Amino acid sequence: MSGRMKRWDIWSLITFIIFAGYLVFLALPLFMLLIKSFFDGTTGEFSLAYFHKFFSKAYYMNAVWNSIKVTVSVTLLSILVAGPLAYIMTIARIKGSATVRILILISSMSAPFIGAYAWILLLGRSGVITKFMSTVFGFSMPDIYGFSGILLVLTLQLSPLIFMYVSGALKNVDNSLMEAAESMNCTGLRKMWKILVPLIMPTLLAGGLLVFMRAFADFGTPMLIGEGYRTVPVLIFNEFISEVGGDDGFAAAISVIVVVFAVTVFLLQKYVANRKSYSMSALNPIEPKRLKGIANLAAHAYVYLFTLLALMPQAYVAYTSFLKTSGKIFVDGYSLDSYRAAFSKVGDSIYNTFMMASITIIIITLAAVLIAYVTVKRKGAVANVLDTFTMLPYIVPGSILGIALLVTFNKEPLVLSGTSVILIAAFVIRRLPYTIRSSAAVLHQVNDSIEEAAISLGASTMRTFFRITVPMMISGVFAGAIISWISIITELSTSIILYTGNTRTMTVAVYTEVVRGNYGVAAALSTLLTAITVVSLLLFFKLSGKKEVTM
Template sequence: MNARMKRFDIWSMITAAIFVGYIVFLALPLFMLLIKSFFDGTTGEFSLAYFTKFFSKAYYMNAVWNSIKVTVSVTILAIVVAGPLAYVMSTIKIKGSTTIRILILISSMSAPFIGAYAWILLLGRSGIITKFLSQVFGIEMPDIYGFSGILLVLTLQLSPLIFMYVSGALKNVDHSLLEAAESMNVTGLRKMWKVLVPLITPTLLAGGLLVFMRAFADFGTPMLIGEGYRTVPVLIFNEFISEVGGDDGFAAAISVIVVLFATTVFLLQKYVANRKSYSMSALNPIEPKKIKGVANIAAHVYVYLFTIVAMMPQVYVAYTSFQKTSGKIFVPGYSLDSYRAAFSKVGDSILNTFLLASITIVIITLSASLIAYVTVKRKGAVANVLDTFTMLPYIVPGSILGIALLVTFNKQPLMLSGTAAILIAAFVIRRLPYTIRSSAAVLHQVSDSIEEAAISLGSSPMRTFFKVTMPMMISGVIAGAIISWISVITELSTSIILYTGSTRTMTVAVYTEVVRGNYGVAAALSTLLTVATVLSLLLFFKLTGKKEVSM
């Protein structure tokens, strides 16, 4: 009897409640999406017509190949650009390295579509750089639109993720391995390729997977700068929300194909990473050293140039937000008119963004703390299944989750479509993993004996959790919550599917204003988002004492 009571304690009920939440807001919507893809929208009969239509027409297959081309290219470029950058920053003393790391981090935290909008202003047909090079030097810049523009924006946006992953991995490499290689006359790039790359391969694969998934799921960038270069997220959006009547069944079928493809890539990455994994403990970690000559100059130029280019979109958007506008175009002179227009025209979106994000973070903080505790301290089959559930949002693109939630909750008994609740549910499901991971990382370091001592003194399990365990894991919870907050306020792909006039967010407002050509208002809103992101990161650094983020 005692064993049974111990098995079904308060934590068992909490685990069951967490499972119910995931089943209702993640598993059930995805299942409903699957069902919808196999039944004809008109007759209601079982049919493979949607899948036949998708695979039989070159129009749809081209979108798939476009997405694969973009994601593979972005992933490879991000590794090629950011891998050496992390190596240089880890092994060579770079002046202002702390500031540079923070700027690189900031460049990765803004919404990708804001970068697309900024590069249109810089390198578009009427862009400032385009016109300057044409008028002064007679140089005609290549077209920024289409594949090349998407590649530029996403590579600059996602390279910092590889930089952060590789930088963290290099801290665990023992310097004696490099010294041993040098003693065998293995130096320079050969040393990096023969010694370091095999050691950090699992990290490169993990970072590469994250870049791949984000690039594959991105909606705003190809929508703004693609100009006909259609990718799968754009295709799904157009099929689901069409001016001539969208076909949600066909959109569901495409979504199922995308999820299966993403799952295959995820499992393949896990398989390769497990086969290539190494256990590393750096007793003599790599430390940046001062070097001289051409190598030192080249290292500084490389680091500074990347940082400048990565930060250029945010800086230029902020600059244009203070320019005067005449109608939809910028004119000479400076004013706060764009900010006044932003608050008067779409001020509700600013309030909605921070209100929805605040509610989301409260739910995420409590849920992540409980989930992290269950998966770390309540080891077993149930905890392993729950841990798998928490990984699913990494695989499911935001637009697909949005469609799945709309398909599931657009009728009674749980009518959520058109409400703020469905947006909050989507935000929580998508961004919960960030806080779970950071909370679990801290919880692994908390000894079980501390809790056992509290319980032996008469404290209940829940009182022990909130009074003893929670204070010890609070740093990880707060760190993850801040990163989740940043990702929520810059979210577009889910918001664009789920929003209504009363629940419009800042990212949706920016996207809408860019499409309408109201660049001043879009710049003002984008700058407000960037300021909120920077302030959030500064708070993260202050509370954690770190100058980097573990993704």
């Protein structure tokens, strides 16, 4: 009995509270979604009708195959594009490499649908590039709409994630291995394939999984430029919120199928990654060298071209935000009319975004510090289960979590639908993992003896934690919090399901204005989001003393 009481301390209470939060706002909503999918919405009786309807009609199955085609293509293309990019930036001296890394990072931080909107302005049927090529060269540009457009937008948007993952892994590769391979006449592509790729394979798989899940869950891009190329998130949205009467039971059934598929992919990735895992410690890290001749020219061209293409959408959107508009059309001349219209028409969305994001990031920061400590320092079955819970938001698409929360909290005893609370809860659940992972990474390096020394000198457990442990974790906490903050203010897939007129966010406002054709207002709001992202990153670099973010 005394042993049990000894184990039940303040950290046990904290663990219990954290579990309760996850059970209420993640496990229970997903369970309610599962229950809803198996019961007829009219009679209330157990039924497999929703699943039969899904698997029996080619219309719905085509959406699944479309999503798989998009996600697999985007993931493979992102690896093929960003893997060599990270390798070049690691081994070669690229002029302005620090600036290039920051620009690549910035390009990945905007919402994907903003990139889709920008490419419509550039390569749409009346796009700037489309008109230029047709007028000057008489050449008809390929159609940006459909699969090719989705692939272009998501690849440029998500490739930087692979770049950051691989860049971090390459820093841990010992150059002695590369030199030993060269001494055995293993050079060029053969050296990369035989030596380097196996070493960074776990990182490639982890980055690939993140890209896969983000591409699979993206709603805005296929909605804007899909034009009939329907994917699963669009299908779920249309079934849940339909002008002719949405069927939330059928949307729940589709969501369950998607979650099962996503969990299967996640477990497969974990299995392969565990079999391919390596422990690396670079005593002699790879140092960038100045390349010569055509190799140097090709390396610079590749890096600069990718950076230009990745940043082009944001740069053009920022440019159009200063153009004069006549109604919904851009005209010659410059003005701030779009910004005035943005603040007057959708100014509440700017306030809502900052208010909810600020509350969310405070909750995330506190929760992440506590969860990271429990999972790293309080090892055991409970800690392992909690660690698994924190990974679930990686797997569950935002639109599905939004539907699950609405289904659960749309009736007594706890009605949260239509309030900012349900949006904050969704943001916390979805974006908490970023800060947990970065906090835990730093905590792994904190020696237990430091805490033990403080406690032996009379400090309480919590005083030791907040005065000794937390200050040593602060760099990881801050890095994760910045990434969480940026991902919150650019969130669309969950917000589009949960928002009301009083809780509209900037991303929802941008999406709404794009759909309505108010491109000037959309451009102004998008530029404000980009500016906030840049300021957040610069603040991170200033306070952390770092010049890049790696994963």
